[in-house]
Amino acid sequence: MILVFVDHSDEQIKKSSLEVLSYGAALAEKLGTSLEALILGTFSGNPGELGNYGVTKIYQAPDEKLNHLDAQVYIKVIAEAATKLGADIIIFSHTQTGKAIAPGVAARLKAGLVSGALALPDTSNGFVVKKNVFSGKAFAHVAITSPVKIISLNPNSFPIKAQGGAPATVETFAASEVAPKVKITAVNKVKGEVPLTEAEIVVSGGRGLKGPENWNLVEDLAHVLHAATACSRPVADSHWRPHHEHVGQTGIQIAPNLYIAIGISGAIQHLAGVNRSKTIVVINKDPEAPFFKAADYGIVGDAFEIVPKLTEAIKKLKQ
Numbered sequence: 001m002i003l004v005f006v007d008h009s010d011e012q013i014k015k016s017s018l019e020v021l022s023y024g025a026a027l028a029e030k031l032g033t034s035l036e037a038l039i040l041g042t043f044s045g046n047p048g049e050l051g052n053y054g055v056t057k058i059y060q061a062p063d064e065k066l067n068h069l070d071a072q073v074y075i076k077v078i079a080e081a082a083t084k085l086g087a088d089i090i091i092f093s094h095t096q097t098g099k100a101i102a103p104g105v106a107a108r109l110k111a112g113l114v115s116g117a118l119a120l121p122d123t124s125n126g127f128v129v130k131k132n133v134f135s136g137k138a139f140a141h142v143a144i145t146s147p148v149k150i151i152s153l154n155p156n157s158f159p160i161k162a163q164g165g166a167p168a169t170v171e172t173f174a175a176s177e178v179a180p181k182v183k184i185t186a187v188n189k190v191k192g193e194v195p196l197t198e199a200e201i202v203v204s205g206g207r208g209l210k211g212p213e214n215w216n217l218v219e220d221l222a223h224v225l226h227a228a229t230a231c232s233r234p235v236a237d238s239h240w241r242p243h244h245e246h247v248g249q250t251g252i253q254i255a256p257n258l259y260i261a262i263g264i265s266g267a268i269q270h271l272a273g274v275n276r277s278k279t280i281v282v283i284n285k286d287p288e289a290p291f292f293k294a295a296d297y298g299i300v301g302d303a304f305e306i307v308p309k310l311t312e313a314i315k316k317l318k319q
Ligand SMILES: Cc1cc2nc3c(=O)[nH]c(=O)nc-3n(C[C@H](O)[C@H](O)[C@H](O)COP(=O)(O)OP(=O)(O)OC[C@H]3O[C@@H](n4cnc5c(N)ncnc54)[C@H](O)[C@@H]3O)c2cc1C
Pocket: 205, 206, 207, 208, 209, 231, 232, 233, 234, 235, 246, 247, 248, 249, 250, 251, 262, 263, 264, 265, 266, 267, 268, 269, 270, 273, 283, 284, 285, 286, 289, 301, 302, 303, 304
């Protein structure tokens, strides 16, 4: 049986979890096995609707203490569920949450883990999973040989596929021990913005924008495109933008359909976080900027002239 960890926020199943369910369904069909899912915490939506993505049974642990991610607790509960339910393959999304828990679950279950998978495993001779290595510069094909296998799937690597299946049956999973060692006293959520990891389009700014007072250029373009905003590391380090917008090797890794980089040089550490984007557009006044080598489309020129014109043109087009 394949078990998928389903993550949710604000009573919505995350897009990355729908990708993982679609991936799990394709793998279950390939291996001739069943697909089940686990949801932690109270979720007032209807988990049965996930039957639409090929899952037949959902286990829900509706304990309020599981409403916020506590990696130690999640690892224990997921490992217990996987053992009790007899999961052979466990799949996570390679998001911040997945990165925090998949290795711990693998250690508890003595399971082989491939983190950041890009495609369905090749099962023609063993169980071989493709992933990126060296910050996206190469691919590795990793064989998992342990009885229990764990995969975390890179977001935006597998298309969401609704199958129109029957609703899944929902059962309660009662974890034997849920004892968080940390107490969450406050949660401050950024409201009204497109979350960076879920965004289809990302508009990103670098040091070429000179200062935080010029970020309206990035925000206005992002607004007309219904895009998330991001930035290079020095921008976050200088407190021009919050750290949760920093993308790159040491920041968030994203793979949107469209990444627009404005005034960013394209250092290798920045590219490590964005080079899986499907289309990259670079706006830079220096024709020798390294980012142009990674770009699908490039505009050489002053961002302060180009970006407002681009925003206006898109506005007109949308009207
Ligand atoms: C261990 C390590 C980890 C790192 N991790 C990260 C990371 O995760 N993410 C990250 O981003 N960086 C990371 N860095 C830093 C990285 O090496 C670069 O220094 C950084 O990405 C540069 O940011 P930038 O492109 O915004 O600034 P700059 O390199 O200063 O580039 C600014 C660009 O703006 C252009 N420009 C200037 N004015 C204009 C204008 N008016 N119009 C258009 N273009 C203009 C310039 O031509 C230039 O190309 C890391 C570095 C190290 C050593």
